[in-house]
Amino acid sequence: MTESVRAALGALQDERDHSWTPTQLDLNVSQRRELVIGFDGARTIKVGDPMPNFALEAVNGTTIRLDSLIATGPAVLIFFRFAGCPACNVALPVYQRVLWPTLRELGVPLVAISPQISSKLSEIQQRHALDFTIATDRGNHLARQLGITFEANSATRQAASTPLGEVTGTGTWELPFPTALVVDETGVVAWSDVTPDWMKRTEADAIINAVRSIITQI
Structure with a gap:
């Protein structure tokens, strides 16, 4: 059976259920529920939309450009929160083990993107020995264009021991929703x-199936 991101995150939630206080659990669940209820999918980028052109700073200092990524075929973009995000530290290693080997074999680039500044963001790549590209979306410029950003509510901000902007180096509470995109070689969002x-x-598996479907049409 293929390793599941859902199962890995379920294990993280089980651990929290046993180790967190009721107040901590309620704060976390309430914030997530609020985001789900308030989510407006009509405002986010859709299949068939042109992908905004971008140039992102990879943690290794190189520049990642859309036109280069899709020069010979589709590319996969994963938006995540920041290097210290527990759920990101569960999901990205699963992508390393399950998603990246197949994409690499197919010649499809994978870029994981966070607004966190590169000097702080590199921690997650080093921690998990991630082989795919990790890049900074400074100021959430690209994520905003895609309509996938949000900010924490007041209860979450008040409970934080350190302001999120200090953790990420951005100075703000703005983060992207976890997002996966497949962009085809014409620069259009295909999935x-x-x-x-x-x-x-x-x-x-969902990303791999989408990529394979696109490749067979090329």
């Missing part, structure tokens, strides 16, 4: 999945 609840992430 997308936006999940307002950060404890739910796109399964690797």
